[in-house]
Amino acid sequence: MVSLVGICSRAQTPENLEWVARNDGVFKHHLDRYKYPLRYGEDEGYEHRDKAVFKMLVPLESAIAQHGYMGGIDPCATDLAIFPFVRQFAAVDPAWFAHQPLPALQAWLAGWMASxxxxxxxxxxxxxxxxxxxxxxxxxxxxxx
Incomplete structure (x- = not known):
């Protein structure tokens, strides 16, 4: 179970604040266009899928692979802020997402979803x-x- 002690304070690092800004900015932009391409006048959202992977998920994979969570060895509010958006992204095409070379991110996502x-x-x-x-x-x- 997630301990609430320190969950917010661990998220207050400049790096974690940047992750939240990236999530709410560039990642959300591409997620929406990947998930709902017709709303944005596009036939397919694959270009936005690839940009979201490059700009958010690959770097996130590296960050999570280091310690397991954005807060280090324990989760923090940054994990909680980013998780729902990664979940949405993975849900667009679960089979495709499962075959991506993102093992730490996939384990992190599965852990949150099973919590x-x-x-x-x-x-x-x-x-x-x-x-x-x-x-x-x-x-x-x-x-x-």
Whole structure:
């Protein structure tokens, strides 16, 4: 389980702040055009896929390969900020993504997706209903109030 002690402070390095800026800027730009090419007047998003890999995922692979997380040996808020976007990117074409030479990034992504934190956050609830937060690691979609 992710310890919340230090999760934010480890993300406050200049390098991690740059990762968040890169994610929210150039990577998000290319992710949107890869995922939704017709919205942007393109037939295919492969050029944007390749640019996203080159500008974000290959460097991210190197960073994660060094220690396992953006916060070093422990995750930090930078991991949490970037993870959903990498997940979206991988979900566009999972078979293609699985065959890319990004083993550290793929393991990092799989780890987050298998985590109790992710399972708890992804519980589907009826819209516009008030529910208590589920206990971490024990998702409860069936609780009523």
């Amino acid at each position: 109790p934190l992710f399972a708890t956050c992804m519980v589907k609830l009826p819209s516009q209903s008030i529910r208590p937060f589920p206990t971490l690691g024990k998702p409860r979609a069936d609780t009523t109030r």
